[in-house]
Amino acid sequence: MNDNGKMDADKERRKIKSAAAMRELMTKYYMEAKAAEDTNRPVAWITSGGPVEPLIHFDIIPVYPENHGAMCGAAHMNVELCEVAESKGFSRDVCSYARGDIGSAITKGGPIGGLPRPDLLVCCNNICNTVFKWYEELARYFDVPLFIYDTPFVRGDLPEHIAKYSMRQMEEYFSFLERVTGREFDEGSFLEVAAKSLQAINLWSEVLDCNRSRPAPMTCFDCFILMAPIVTLRGTQEVVDFYQGVLEEMHSRVEEGIGILPFERHRLLWDNIPIWYEMRNLGKLFMELESCLVVDTYTTAWTFEGVDVERPIESLAEAYAEVYLNINLERMTDTIVNLAERFEVDGMVLHSNRSCKPYSLGQYDLAREFTRRTGHPTLILEADHTDSRWYNRGEVETRIRDFVENLLD
Amino acid sequence: MDTQSIVDKCLELWRDPYDHLADLGLRGERMIAFFCTYTPEEIIYAAGFIPVRLMGAVRTITHADAHLQAYCCSLARTDLDMALAGELHYLEGAVFVQTCDTMQRLSDIWRRNTDFKFHGDLVLPIRMGEETSLPFLEEELRRFRGAIEEYLGEPMYDDTINQNIYIYNRNRKLIERLYRLRANNPGIIDGLAATACVVAGFWMRREEHNQMLQELLKGLEGTEPVEDGRTPLLVGGSVCSTPDLMELLLELDADVVDDDLCCGHRYIDAMVQEGGDPVEAIAERMWRRVNCPAKHQCREDHADFLMHRVEESGARGVVFFLQSFCEPHLFDIPYLKGLLQERDIPSLVLESELQSFSRGQLRTRLQAFMETIRGV
Ligand code: SF4
Ligand code: SF4
Numbered sequence: 001m002n003d004n005g006k007m008d009a010d011k012e013r014r015k016i017k018s019a020a021a022m023r024e025l026m027t028k029y030y031m032e033a034k035a036a037e038d039t040n041r042p043v044a045w046i047t048s049g050g051p052v053e054p055l056i057h058f059d060i061i062p063v064y065p066e067n068h069g070a071m072c073g074a075a076h077m078n079v080e081l082c083e084v085a086e087s088k089g090f091s092r093d094v095c096s097y098a099r100g101d102i103g104s105a106i107t108k109g110g111p112i113g114g115l116p117r118p119d120l121l122v123c124c125n126n127i128c129n130t131v132f133k134w135y136e137e138l139a140r141y142f143d144v145p146l147f148i149y150d151t152p153f154v155r156g157d158l159p160e161h162i163a164k165y166s167m168r169q170m171e172e173y174f175s176f177l178e179r180v181t182g183r184e185f186d187e188g189s190f191l192e193v194a195a196k197s198l199q200a201i202n203l204w205s206e207v208l209d210c211n212r213s214r215p216a217p218m219t220c221f222d223c224f225i226l227m228a229p230i231v232t233l234r235g236t237q238e239v240v241d242f243y244q245g246v247l248e249e250m251h252s253r254v255e256e257g258i259g260i261l262p263f264e265r266h267r268l269l270w271d272n273i274p275i276w277y278e279m280r281n282l283g284k285l286f287m288e289l290e291s292c293l294v295v296d297t298y299t300t301a302w303t304f305e306g307v308d309v310e311r312p313i314e315s316l317a318e319a320y321a322e323v324y325l326n327i328n329l330e331r332m333t334d335t336i337v338n339l340a341e342r343f344e345v346d347g348m349v350l351h352s353n354r355s356c357k358p359y360s361l362g363q364y365d366l367a368r369e370f371t372r373r374t375g376h377p378t379l380i381l382e383a384d385h386t387d388s389r390w391y392n393r394g395e396v397e398t399r400i401r402d403f404v405e406n407l408l409d
Numbered sequence: 410m411d412t413q414s415i416v417d418k419c420l421e422l423w424r425d426p427y428d429h430l431a432d433l434g435l436r437g438e439r440m441i442a443f444f445c446t447y448t449p450e451e452i453i454y455a456a457g458f459i460p461v462r463l464m465g466a467v468r469t470i471t472h473a474d475a476h477l478q479a480y481c482c483s484l485a486r487t488d489l490d491m492a493l494a495g496e497l498h499y500l501e502g503a504v505f506v507q508t509c510d511t512m513q514r515l516s517d518i519w520r521r522n523t524d525f526k527f528h529g530d531l532v533l534p535i536r537m538g539e540e541t542s543l544p545f546l547e548e549e550l551r552r553f554r555g556a557i558e559e560y561l562g563e564p565m566y567d568d569t570i571n572q573n574i575y576i577y578n579r580n581r582k583l584i585e586r587l588y589r590l591r592a593n594n595p596g597i598i599d600g601l602a603a604t605a606c607v608v609a610g611f612w613m614r615r616e617e618h619n620q621m622l623q624e625l626l627k628g629l630e631g632t633e634p635v636e637d638g639r640t641p642l643l644v645g646g647s648v649c650s651t652p653d654l655m656e657l658l659l660e661l662d663a664d665v666v667d668d669d670l671c672c673g674h675r676y677i678d679a680m681v682q683e684g685g686d687p688v689e690a691i692a693e694r695m696w697r698r699v700n701c702p703a704k705h706q707c708r709e710d711h712a713d714f715l716m717h718r719v720e721e722s723g724a725r726g727v728v729f730f731l732q733s734f735c736e737p738h739l740f741d742i743p744y745l746k747g748l749l750q751e752r753d754i755p756s757l758v759l760e761s762e763l764q765s766f767s768r769g770q771l772r773t774r775l776q777a778f779m780e781t782i783r784g785v
Contacts, residue, residue, distance in 0.1 A: 354478070364478075365518055
């Protein structure tokens, strides 16, 4: 074999094979969802942190505007969609997922020709309060029922009155879905869905944990892609099967010592939503700098802890109330420091995302506290997750290079 | 005091409440700051603190930039800046209500970086006005009362809170009377002066404010309205941190005849039931009152409230005045503008950034808007 051949073979060896299965799964999912538009099977649009298990139980197709937004962003198509919303009077200062989604609802634009029209909307504000304003607008636009699952902000431990409020809403949510579908809630079969969801979440968590090895078998850029099914389809058997496959692949990579980078000098933690339109370039840059983003706060948000099989509905309700973005800065810092220790990182890169206030405001304090507690440096990059008009590639790249150069070996 | 002196005093307060608050501190008043109108002022006041509202300030930011990004609203940025600069030393503490994502995070940042003695959080449901949320809200308010009691080191009596409910209800009724008087007698007092007299209440003892309003009303009720020929407008949005907007409108021969502001008409919507369990009663009012855009639509939807105000007041145009980067308000703008358009009411959106405030720019935008309304 010549050198080129060797390089190709090495590249091939390092490539993540499950990515193909994922594309297949997601294509099938979107095709099915789009095809449902003209059938009796209801389609629900739901926020990424929303309880999806009840939808799966009622045989409603869940569709995620945020996942679609990420897709539009990665395809460099979200700016034109945002512009449509802006021309209708939406400010450039509101979340670009929301703007892009509203734009795409109007023009059916984007890489897959827009999302199928919703029959109902489910909005859970555990990720932000932007979503309920956004979904109010969708409810007006499509003139369909909207269920708001309200998750008050949690400081410290989950207080009992929030847990109770969550449970009341879980019950209301079931009745709402009964009304919409004309079907009855069946606890037994719901628990099966919840169990599958839990199984998928655990598998996903194990997948992410594989990155504790050196060299890391994946980077966050892979996780950002591999996460789509856990966001969209948790609660189905397909997702369990899929992550079982991913886990096997990761285990064997770890055993064989196959890292995602040819050489892993530094290990870094990523905070916030990816800069979707820049994934490829940033991936290349970090590879060139021999720095692997081994863990992030975004994909780990779908690894709720403490779902209790003995009291699945309550514990599910509690888990949804306490997701990463719905807790105070101290708890967020603990989470991050814990990740840093478990994944043995040398520093943290934070995306200060002008679209996403709950994720970004507080980052300056978080970064300082992180350094104080771990001794590791941080880098804060100003950008927006899907509106590339705010992005300055030259500046960001220079800052990343400087940052990595100053990391100790 | 005669009407003019009252108005002058209130305008002065509005222009700069902070020196005055420092004075209050010197006089031994204990103060707790709040930001959002969903704050249970009755409970704070009953505990012996004057609840004083921080509405930002026109200033260059020197400290807050190390904690908040530039894409955060200027209320949060300038309030935090004053606190970090040590200018709010007279405060005993502050209460943060879960208004929006910014406020939520501001609370943590504030708590970690300042050393006021008291820090209160109140987490509200967004589903106001729906059966599901009321028990939660009641419990949260009970918890809040408990936090204040713990700080005081002694329990509060229901009677004391009830007395304060009475004081605040009276305040709401007096302000409502002022709005009605203006509605029935156009020209009796201009919007700038009337709003100043309402806003001033944020920085004084509530009984004092009640007395002042009563004197004002007495003075006005004996006055003949003057036909001023000004173009009637309505101002909507969040807060007017300074009197500039309304001053400029007067200069341009327009008058604010009614408002949909959280430092104005929305602040006084609905009364607290008197005589029952005070905490439940306060919760119930919060839950029933017209929602602000940071809450999901309530019994009386915010858009209906606004349209109703526009129709009743005879406003010929609406100026939306909000903070840049304020998502809750910005999201509703296209919808509200659309509703107004259907009614042939022109509207203008102005964004406030206190750290780079320019009166000249504001004037230019308003002037152009007035020309559109008047069709010149
Ligand atoms: S504001 Fe943040 S959490 Fe909310 S929808 Fe936008 S990106 Fe998601
Ligand atoms: S102005 Fe808007 S963004 Fe700022 S604190 Fe108020 S509601 Fe939040």
